[in-house]
Amino acid sequence: MEERLYKEPTSYTPKIDFNPKKQKFEMAGISRPEDAYDFYDPILLWMERYTERVLKDYEENKLLNETFIMVFDFIYMNSSSSKYIFQIISHLKKLYDKRLNLTIFWYYDDPDDQILEDGEDFSDIISIPFNFMTREQQN
Amino acid sequence: MEKNPEIISYNGFLSYQITGRLIEKLGDLSRELNLNKSTYRKIVTLMVEIIENNYNYVNRLDEGTLRESNQKPFFSVLRSGDYFKLKSGNPILKEDAAALKQRIEHINCLHYRELKDLYMNTMAEGIYDDKKRSGAGLGIMKMAKISKSKIHYNMEKITNNLYYYTIEIAIPTNHKR
Known part of the structure; x- marks a missing residue:
């Protein structure tokens, strides 16, 4: 099994907590890394390997838990980050397409929050319904 | 008459670190505003896109070309009536200016739904442009999408190889979706 991927948040980069044991993945904070490729490429690789392994386990009837949770709790993100976040969701979509139980939570503050629109765009283009929730609902 | 409509003003070469300082400054002023x-x-979000757009084009200029330009980059945010206006200016290579002009003109012709579709399709096209650092115009699209208005811009010739590019984005002071 993959090791947990954890990155502390900074003023420019989000917290990353991908926990394969719990099958729960979280990204939270601000995303405007100085170099989006440098920051996101290892995260993308991790997710690609992880989903490949899960699908292999599934095909071989070795998957013990078919529930996966992805939590996005962004304050804002730049357009370079959006492309990588889209790719992360694309990898997770492979699980959704196999009818595994994938739930995506997307947090925002109020209906005028730009981050809500960003989440709706992702949900539209990837064709997976997101659970949009206010941060008040989170607490 | 409006008292000092200028909220943020920066003259000189912009960078990732300066963006952070300007965001902090806006945060400090947000209660007053x-x-x-x-x-x-x-x-x-607009500041980040505009400033990244600014220094990404400037970073493509070599030192010799930069010396040819006596116009330095700038960025400002000001209040004008019921709008905040974000303005930016920077020297840009002639070849980049032509491509950028075409891109902005195309975006300005689109209705909001068309713009949203183009934005999402470009995002889905992948991450290869980032490696080339040429950009696919996602930042410009995001600016137009957030402001929901046409992008005002200008390209002024400096030398045979260099233009000065200015861009202005407006957003209502009480922005609603």
């Missing part, structure tokens, strides 16, 4: 959280975040 009576900015609600969503408008503040929209301005910050």
Whole structure:
């Protein structure tokens, strides 16, 4: 099994907590890394390997838990980050397409929050319904 | 008459670190400006896109070309009536200016739904442009999408190889979706 991927948040980069044991993945904070490729490429690789392994386990009837949770709790993100976040969701979509139980939570503050629109765009283009929730609902 | 409409003003070469300082400054001023959280975040998102756009084009100029330009980059945010206006200017290579002009003209012709579709399709095309650092125009599309208005811009010739590019994005002071 993959090791947990954890990155502390900074003023420019989000917290990353991908926990394969719990099958729960979280990204939270601000995303405007100085170099989006440098920051996101290892995260993308991790997710690609992880989903490949899960699908292999599934095909071989070795998957013990078919529930996966992805939590996005962004304050804002730049357009370079959006492309990588889209790719992360694309990898997770492979699980959704196999009818595994994938739930995506997307947090925002109020209906005028730009981050809500960003989440709706992702949900539209990837064709997976997101659970949009206010941060008040989170607490 | 409006008292000092200028909220943020920076003259000189912009960078990733300076963007952070300008965002902090806007944060410090947000109470004084009576900015609600969503408008503040929209301005910050626009600032990030505009400033990255600015220094990405400047970073493509070599030292010799930069010396030819006596016009330095700038960025400002000001209040004008019921709008915040974000303005930016920078020297840009002639070849980049032509491509950028074409891109902005195309975006300005689109209705909001068409713009949204183009934005999402470009995002889905992948991450290869980032490696080339040429950009696919996602930042410009995001600016137009957030402001929901046409992008005002100008390209002024400096030398045979260099133009000065200015861009202005407006956002209502009490922005609603």
